[in-house]
Amino acid sequence: MEYILIKVLEAMATFVLAFIVGMTYGGVVRKITGRVHNRLGPPWYQNFIDAFKLFSKTRGIHHGAMHFLGAAFLMVTSVVSLMIIPILAPGGHAWYNSWFTNLNFNGDLIFLIYIMTFGPLGMAMGAGQTGNPNSSIGVTRGLSQMVGFEIPWVMALVALMITYKTTSIVDFMNIQRETGTWLMFANPFAFIAAVLAMLGMFRYSPFDIVGAPTELASGPVSENGGKFLFTMMSSGSVFTFAKLVLYVDLFMGGANNLIMLVVKTFLLYMIPVLYGIVSPRYRTEQAVRWFWGWPTFIGLLAILYAVMF
Amino acid sequence: MDMLTLILLLFLGGAIVTWLGNKLSPVVGDLLFLATIIIPAGMFFTGVTVGEVTHLHALGLTLTWGLTPLSYLFSMIVVGLGILLAIYAVPFMKGKQKTGAFYFNFTLSVMSMLGILVSKDWVSFFIFWEIMTWSSYLMVVLNGKDVQRVGIKYFVFSAIGAYAMLMAMVIMNSQLGSFLLADTFNNFQHLTTGNQILIPILLLVAFGVKSAMMPLHVWAPDAYSNAPMAYTGLFSGALSKMGIYGMVLVMVTMINQLPEGTLIRDIIAWIGGFTAAAATLWAITQDDGKKLLAWSSVGQMGYIIVGVAIGTPLAMLAAMFLVVVHAMFKGSLFMVVGAIEKQTGTTNFTEINGLIRKMPWTFISALISVIALAGIPPLAGFVSKWMLYEALIQNNNYILVILLFFASTAGFLYCYKFLHGYFLGQEEPEWAHVKEAPVAMVIPMVLLALGNFVLGTFPQLIFKPIDAAMQFAGYDATGGRLWGESVLFTEWGDVVTLQPILYAVLAVFVFFALFLWFKGTKGTRYVSTKDISTSGELPKEWENLTFKVNFMQPFERAIEPFLKRQIDKYYTAFGNGMEALFEFTRRIHTGNGQTYAIYAILFLALLLLFRVNLFG
Numbered sequence A: 001m002e003y004i005l006i007k008v009l010e011a012m013a014t015f016v017l018a019f020i021v022g023m024t025y026g027g028v029v030r031k032i033t034g035r036v037h038n039r040l041g042p043p044w045y046q047n048f049i050d051a052f053k054l055f056s057k058t059r060g061i062h063h064g065a066m067h068f069l070g071a072a073f074l075m076v077t078s079v080v081s082l083m084i085i086p087i088l089a090p091g092g093h094a095w096y097n098s099w100f101t102n103l104n105f106n107g108d109l110i111f112l113i114y115i116m117t118f119g120p121l122g123m124a125m126g127a128g129q130t131g132n133p134n135s136s137i138g139v140t141r142g143l144s145q146m147v148g149f150e151i152p153w154v155m156a157l158v159a160l161m162i163t164y165k166t167t168s169i170v171d172f173m174n175i176q177r178e179t180g181t182w183l184m185f186a187n188p189f190a191f192i193a194a195v196l197a198m199l200g201m202f203r204y205s206p207f208d209i210v211g212a213p214t215e216l217a218s219g220p221v222s223e224n225g226g227k228f229l230f231t232m233m234s235s236g237s238v239f240t241f242a243k244l245v246l247y248v249d250l251f252m253g254g255a256n257n258l259i260m261l262v263v264k265t266f267l268l269y270m271i272p273v274l275y276g277i278v279s280p281r282y283r284t285e286q287a288v289r290w291f292w293g294w295p296t297f298i299g300l301l302a303i304l305y306a307v308m309f
Numbered sequence B: 001m002d003m004l005t006l007i008l009l010l011f012l013g014g015a016i017v018t019w020l021g022n023k024l025s026p027v028v029g030d031l032l033f034l035a036t037i038i039i040p041a042g043m044f045f046t047g048v049t050v051g052e053v054t055h056l057h058a059l060g061l062t063l064t065w066g067l068t069p070l071s072y073l074f075s076m077i078v079v080g081l082g083i084l085l086a087i088y089a090v091p092f093m094k095g096k097q098k099t100g101a102f103y104f105n106f107t108l109s110v111m112s113m114l115g116i117l118v119s120k121d122w123v124s125f126f127i128f129w130e131i132m133t134w135s136s137y138l139m140v141v142l143n144g145k146d147v148q149r150v151g152i153k154y155f156v157f158s159a160i161g162a163y164a165m166l167m168a169m170v171i172m173n174s175q176l177g178s179f180l181l182a183d184t185f186n187n188f189q190h191l192t193t194g195n196q197i198l199i200p201i202l203l204l205v206a207f208g209v210k211s212a213m214m215p216l217h218v219w220a221p222d223a224y225s226n227a228p229m230a231y232t233g234l235f236s237g238a239l240s241k242m243g244i245y246g247m248v249l250v251m252v253t254m255i256n257q258l259p260e261g262t263l264i265r266d267i268i269a270w271i272g273g274f275t276a277a278a279a280t281l282w283a284i285t286q287d288d289g290k291k292l293l294a295w296s297s298v299g300q301m302g303y304i305i306v307g308v309a310i311g312t313p314l315a316m317l318a319a320m321f322l323v324v325v326h327a328m329f330k331g332s333l334f335m336v337v338g339a340i341e342k343q344t345g346t347t348n349f350t351e352i353n354g355l356i357r358k359m360p361w362t363f364i365s366a367l368i369s370v371i372a373l374a375g376i377p378p379l380a381g382f383v384s385k386w387m388l389y390e391a392l393i394q395n396n397n398y399i400l401v402i403l404l405f406f407a408s409t410a411g412f413l414y415c416y417k418f419l420h421g422y423f424l425g426q427e428e429p430e431w432a433h434v435k436e437a438p439v440a441m442v443i444p445m446v447l448l449a450l451g452n453f454v455l456g457t458f459p460q461l462i463f464k465p466i467d468a469a470m471q472f473a474g475y476d477a478t479g480g481r482l483w484g485e486s487v488l489f490t491e492w493g494d495v496v497t498l499q500p501i502l503y504a505v506l507a508v509f510v511f512f513a514l515f516l517w518f519k520g521t522k523g524t525r526y527v528s529t530k531d532i533s534t535s536g537e538l539p540k541e542w543e544n545l546t547f548k549v550n551f552m553q554p555f556e557r558a559i560e561p562f563l564k565r566q567i568d569k570y571y572t573a574f575g576n577g578m579e580a581l582f583e584f585t586r587r588i589h590t591g592n593g594q595t596y597a598i599y600a601i602l603f604l605a606l607l608l609l610f611r612v613n614l615f616g
Helices: A002-036 A046-056 A067-086 A110-127 A133-164 A169-179 A188-202 A226-251 A258-277 A284-291 A295-309 B005-024 B024-047 B068-094 B098-118 B121-142 B145-176 B181-186 B195-208 B218-226 B228-256 B263-284 B289-310 B311-346 B360-374 B381-395 B396-424 B440-455 B460-472 B498-518 B553-558 B568-587 B595-610 B610-615
Strands: A060-062 B053-058 B061-066 B487-490 B495-496 B525-526
Touching: A002 A046, A002 A067, A002 A226, A002 A258, A046 A226, A060 A226, A067 A110, A067 A226, A067 B498, A110 A133, A110 A226, A110 B381, A110 B396, A133 A169, A133 A188, A133 A284, A133 A295, A133 B381, A133 B396, A133 B553, A169 A226, A188 A226, A188 A258, A188 A284, A188 A295, A226 A258, A226 B498, A284 A295, A284 B553, A295 B396, B005 B024, B005 B053, B005 B061, B005 B098, B024 B068, B024 B098, B061 B121, B068 B098, B068 B228, B068 B311, B068 B440, B068 B460, B098 B121, B098 B228, B121 B145, B121 B181, B121 B218, B121 B228, B145 B181, B145 B195, B145 B218, B181 B228, B195 B228, B195 B263, B218 B228, B218 B289, B228 B263, B228 B289, B228 B311, B228 B553, B263 B289, B263 B396, B263 B553, B289 B311, B289 B381, B289 B396, B311 B360, B311 B381, B311 B396, B311 B440, B311 B460, B360 B381, B360 B396, B360 B440, B381 B396, B381 B440, B381 B487, B440 B460, B440 B498, B495 B498, B595 B610
Parallel strands: A060 B525
Antiparallel strands: B053 B061, B487 B495
């Protein structure tokens, strides 16, 4: 019993960390976007203010049971992914290192790929029940885009798996610690393919076709306010953090302490953000085909590289 | 008389008695039908032991029947799904035409499938195979719609398969002098090299037709969607698995003894992968739930074929697990469509909206089954997907695994289309009268859906019989090596422990569901789906804004070049070409006596003209 309680507390600590870092990143991105647009931009803690406002709303509407469950499904994906992904590298010596173990040894990359799709599908159900056509349109776009970027992403992962004969994330981190080479240098093609897939995964321009503010009025999240939007926003922040940590774990050797983690994830996060700020939006079919073009080719190169060397 | 013969005879007799009883009164027919399925099924579960063999002497032939661990695995699917669908079928067929014929063919199908599985010689195998084909053919044309197009297509392809099998049987018997399955497998080395290649290919064609392997699949989408939904669950869930059963037999016995075996395995695996991907894309474009599920069935068979063809212990385990699980979730989904058809009279996505609040139990079974179909943890579909991918990566099939990943991700699109199509969107006054389906229809589908939930975390329940079947087929024991109590392993040391994951998922889900429900409950009110803001504009009461038509259009645009190619068109072109040829022959063979008289005269004239050259 005690063991389970400690586990739950550790999981909560991880969640709080992810929430704070994710929310801060969100605010910082808004600031950076503002500055690039030659605006002042909101303060970096604006997302916390927004979240607090949404959380404190006492009135709201719902369209049925699935409306509630959709947001809960979304949370499942964010939190369970966060539990499976190792936050810190196994070799680290900081006193809090053992806090972030969670379920690291219970799942692997293939599991992660699938659990990461659980939330969007559940969220899609919730969006569908609202009856808002923009929500359904957004969902179909999002799923289409997922089929697009999943190909280079999986190719990059398969390239790593066949080189090191494992699918466990912890093993990949151990390999990087033992060899002293980050996998982004060991198989550069895999890293490039994964980063290109990342552009779609984070849904900044030119791949912001799901929310598409000017076309779809935020797409799937429209019709949601108050506690629903609060849950979705938190889930989004946590999930952003989880995905960034996964990339750091796989390609940049993980992080030994929290400061390195923040530095590495932030640098990585700037790739989709900065690319997005200066890009217009693709149409859905353009986005899907874009991923099946160069990114897939580089993914193929990654697999070839893994097979040959 | 021993148990197996008795069970098969009970099915046969029951089919006839039910048919006659139904003429007497529908209620008698219903009761007789249930008894006909459930009593022999119960006897099967209690009285039959694996390994016992019976001989039947008839018409100068000796028929040998008996259960092997492999066929026991498949017969559990047939009998289990048979019982649930029988319970479902009674309220489903209420008030419909041709109930007697439906019951008759349903029972015959179950009997023939069981017969195929217990056959230990090719003669009874072939006889039961043909009964299965005939009974399913009669089901496909039961509603009398599209008999020309759908029925004939199914029949032509079944005939191709049957002739291929017959040819293989005859060659084997003439060369080896035995019809026994065991003899033909064991003495396979004594055949000539040509025959060693020819026979497995003929058999694979026969089994490929039933398991809807591309390019032999064209009959399947139409046939699945044209049969009554209470039967399609069995059709897709169990009947198509007979092809897989045969394929497993051929793979582990004949192909393993061939030096070219690896090549054949690779080809079949690629065909399977292509089937999975292409069928998924076609499923996405369908606007009819039946058609969508039919294409999806073809796609899922593709995954199974890949697993069987790769044939490593892990791949085989994945394929066999998917065989069981597919029967469960697809059975449940076809029942869902049947329930919707029964309650609303249509299955077209563009016509029905927002049934979620009217048919909640149907929605729950659909949701669980769809999550299992998509392969998302913690449901059962994930277990087979995980094992299959691991098996492919470890077996160096890198490109094939990408193809399957693509198919499976694209599968989410039709999964969402299915759920959104029936249950979500704006609720219309047109469908306000719709009620939940009768209890007898709801219970079987909920049970099957829950089965997916249980097997997703406790797959060892099914792995045990699968392991027995695989050991019979010549594999080493896999328990403890590739799977344990709620754990999946691989030889690389990759692990997925399913129980902590299930508990984590449930804990997070319940916590946030409760949070959303209880936080500010008083201030949160229900509003109808007509009360929405679309870009700040309030829709009118009579406006239906649900997005249904051209649902996946952006994606369809992206895959447009692929969708232009359709094997069906080539077959039709081939058929048209043949028809032109026949038309030309008909000009000569007019059936008119006078034309023939002219031919005779012309022939004589020619003889006279050239008599010098010909006769000297």
